[in-house]
Amino acid sequence: MENASERTSVGAAPPPAHPRPEGQDRYAISEVAAFTGLTAHTLRWYERIGLMPHVDRSHTGQRRFTNRDLDWLGFVGKLRLTGMPVADMVRYAELLREGEHTFEARQELLEATRRDVRTRIAELQDTLAVLDFKIEFYAGARRVPERPSA
Amino acid sequence: MENASERTSVGAAPPPAHPRPEGQDRYAISEVAAFTGLTAHTLRWYERIGLMPHVDRSHTGQRRFTNRDLDWLGFVGKLRLTGMPVADMVRYAELLREGEHTFEARQELLEATRRDVRTRIAELQDTLAVLDFKIEFYAGARRVPERPSA
DNA sequence: TAGAACCTTCGAGTGCACTCGAAGCAAGCG
DNA sequence: CGCTTGCTTCGAGTGCACTCGAAGGTTCTA
Numbered sequence: 001m002e003n004a005s006e007r008t009s010v011g012a013a014p015p016p017a018h019p020r021p022e023g024q025d026r027y028a029i030s031e032v033a034a035f036t037g038l039t040a041h042t043l044r045w046y047e048r049i050g051l052m053p054h055v056d057r058s059h060t061g062q063r064r065f066t067n068r069d070l071d072w073l074g075f076v077g078k079l080r081l082t083g084m085p086v087a088d089m090v091r092y093a094e095l096l097r098e099g100e101h102t103f104e105a106r107q108e109l110l111e112a113t114r115r116d117v118r119t120r121i122a123e124l125q126d127t128l129a130v131l132d133f134k135i136e137f138y139a140g141a142r143r144v145p146e147r148p149s150a
Numbered sequence: 151m152e153n154a155s156e157r158t159s160v161g162a163a164p165p166p167a168h169p170r171p172e173g174q175d176r177y178a179i180s181e182v183a184a185f186t187g188l189t190a191h192t193l194r195w196y197e198r199i200g201l202m203p204h205v206d207r208s209h210t211g212q213r214r215f216t217n218r219d220l221d222w223l224g225f226v227g228k229l230r231l232t233g234m235p236v237a238d239m240v241r242y243a244e245l246l247r248e249g250e251h252t253f254e255a256r257q258e259l260l261e262a263t264r265r266d267v268r269t270r271i272a273e274l275q276d277t278l279a280v281l282d283f284k285i286e287f288y289a290g291a292r293r294v295p296e297r298p299s300a
Numbered sequence: 301t302a303g304a305a306c307c308t309t310c311g312a313g314t315g316c317a318c319t320c321g322a323a324g325c326a327a328g329c330g
Numbered sequence: 331c332g333c334t335t336g337c338t339t340c341g342a343g344t345g346c347a348c349t350c351g352a353a354g355g356t357t358c359t360a
Contacts, residue, residue: 028335028336029335029336030335030336039318039319039320040335040336041318041319041320041321042317042318042319044337044338045317045318045319058327060326060327060328060336060337061326061327061336061337061338062326062327062328062335062336062337063336063337075280078273078276078277078280079277080317081270081273081274081277082274082277083233085316085317086316086317086318087316103288103291106288107285107288107289110281110284110285110288111285113281114278114281114282114285117274117277117278117281118278120231120274121271121274121275121278123228123231124231124232124267124270124271124274125271126228127228127229127231127232127267128264128267128268128271130225130228131260131263131264131267132264134260135257135260135261135264138253138256138257138260139257141253178305178306179305179306180305180306189348189349189350190305190306191348191349191350191351192347192348192349194307194308195347195348195349208357210306210307210356210357210358211306211307211308211356211357212305212306212307212356212357212358213306213307230347235346235347236346236347236348237346
């Protein structure tokens with residue numbers, strides 16, 4: 001259950017993500033800020049709004065992030081790139097916290113997200129085609145400049 | 151120069167875009183709003199901030215958008231999808247207004263944009279891979295449920 | 301000729317995702 | 331022991347891209 005290839009905690013964890021330096025499992029908030037590029041402020045804010053599936057604390061109350069948390073933050077970072085609203089990510093985090101009986105809901109949510117991402121990719125490829133077209137036009141215009149005198 | 155396959159005005163115009171209904175060339179603001187999904191407010195705002203390369207007016211001062219303007223708005227819509235800040239689009243619009251000697255600058259701007267778009271696509275594809283992985287995990291977990299009793 | 305659509309200018313409001321600072325205190329480390 | 335880091339709560343500020351409304355007027359269309 002510890003080294004199983006699937007740790008369900010973060011809903012399964014693919015490749016790492018951010019530069020994961022040390023080989024341990026209890027990071028201070030400043031370290032996490034450094035690895036992720038987020039500020040401590042933002043990390044606390046994520047927790048406040050329910051975007052972090054329970055962060056551990058030291059016996060004196062200081063946050064101790066685990067590698068799992070870093071995985072999660074990596075995933076959140078990816079979702080952010082897709083333009084997914086934070087509220088939706090919070091929803092997914094809630095499902096995780098609620099346990100196994102939310103598997104189906106989680107899967108559906110991920111599938112919906114995947115559809116969105118595919119749509120966004122298609123849109124961007126469309127845009128890319130337009131850009132290619134215009135760039136090609138400019139390139140052509142410059143190959144045949146305005147009647148070189150003589 | 152009129153039916154040339156390249157009308158340089160919008161920096162070359164690829165396929166149309168939004169539902170282009172009528173066959174004419176002078177649209178009222180309400181029509182443009184309907185075609186593009188933007189509000190009249192937003193269209194006037196675009197003009198104010200310099201995002202429209204000069205919109206025609208009727209002899210009484212009402213805006214008369216042309217097909218070219220619609221093409222431009224279509225292009226702007228695409229750029230918006232890429233997350234390009236409005237200020238950058240304004241920059242491109244400025245270059246257009248400044249005439250032929252900005253060809254090179256325009257081309258460079260478009261090329262930089264294209265690089266961005268490609269990067270975004272790569273990021274999204276990365277995200278897609280993560281989503282695929284997780285969805286696959288959930289699908290697997292559901293195929294092998296938690297020890298069916300009996 | 302009435303009502304709808306347009307114009308201008310001005311300025312305030314919205315939603316999102318942070319982002320920051322301050323106050324007042326507890327803990328870690330060198 | 332002192333300095334850095336961390337904790338909490340609170341609340342204000344930022345940047346972007348709209349978005350809306352109102353006032354006061356002109357123009358268009360049926």
